[in-house]
Amino acid sequence: MQAAELFEQKIKLREVARRLRVSRKSAYQWHQLWRDGGATALASRGPSGSRCRLSPRCLEKLAAYLEQGPASHGWVEDQVWTAARVATLIGRKFHVSYSVSGATRLMHRLGFSPQVPARRVAERDEQAVTAWKEATWEEVKEPGRPVEGTSASRTRRASLAGRPKDAPGADAVAPRS
Template identity: 85%
Template sequence: MQAAELFEQEIKPPEVARRLRVSLKSAYQWHQLWRDGGHEALASRGPSGSRCRLSPRCLEKLAAYLDEGPAAHGWVEDQVWTAARVATLIGRKFHVSYSVSGATRLMHRLGFSPQVPARRVAERDERAVTVWKEVTWAEVKEPGRPAGATSASRTKQGSRGSRPGDEPGAGAGTPRS
């Protein structure tokens, strides 16, 4: 509605674009809409895109299913909800097809994040993890190379005599065989 107010004050679209920090194209489109239909033509029509194919009741059920965890729905190998699993779950429970990206957006809408465990595994042994980090990892980890020992490139620099000329760029115009 700010754009409509500015247009009423006879402010040109480039200045409206600058003030509202939008593209020039958007400002000109808004100006055309405003000339044709006034304030109402610039009113928001809500979010764009397709509407959710699950009812509010189904969304509540889906959130409850997600809270139960993947193992409760057949994925016993780990406790991670991936977007692909959620899309499959939606298909199984609600007979509605969702793409992986659509399932991701739906999960975010419900407050879930795909591929990130909500909590640690119940069987995790913190003492064993600490021992592994301090003992086993220290044995397995290779020592790093000294800072000045290598160059950034693994290629071997050619000798000056093998270059096609003595100055930089010499021979650049000659075809290579």
């Protein structure tokens, strides 16, 4: 309750905001709450947002399901828990709908992190891909920029011929030959 202590000491709200590293608006809102209800009005009301829709028992079951791995729940193509898969699993097992971002937060709460599967075709022939890169790619790729040094600018230097003799700095620049 640092804010309440600072308010009691009659420290300016601008200084309270600076010391507590909050916006002035927050300091003014807190001061209003403190004036109306004292230090108890500044007590935390807990985390914001919606409450968890799964009971503690269901959370324990979900953690156990996640420990079993995706293959034991029907995802056999890879051993990756994505947030979308977890949301689907929650719907199947607990009949509760979770968004992908909600499933991500729930996974973090349980100590898991969603993973992104590698997007590779199962039938991919690595030898054929390597052979194509070595034989065909060099023929079909477009040429890049020339190797010699080039200018980063596409503009040309201004011509001194069209410049008035009395222009600022005209006498400082020697004409090119």
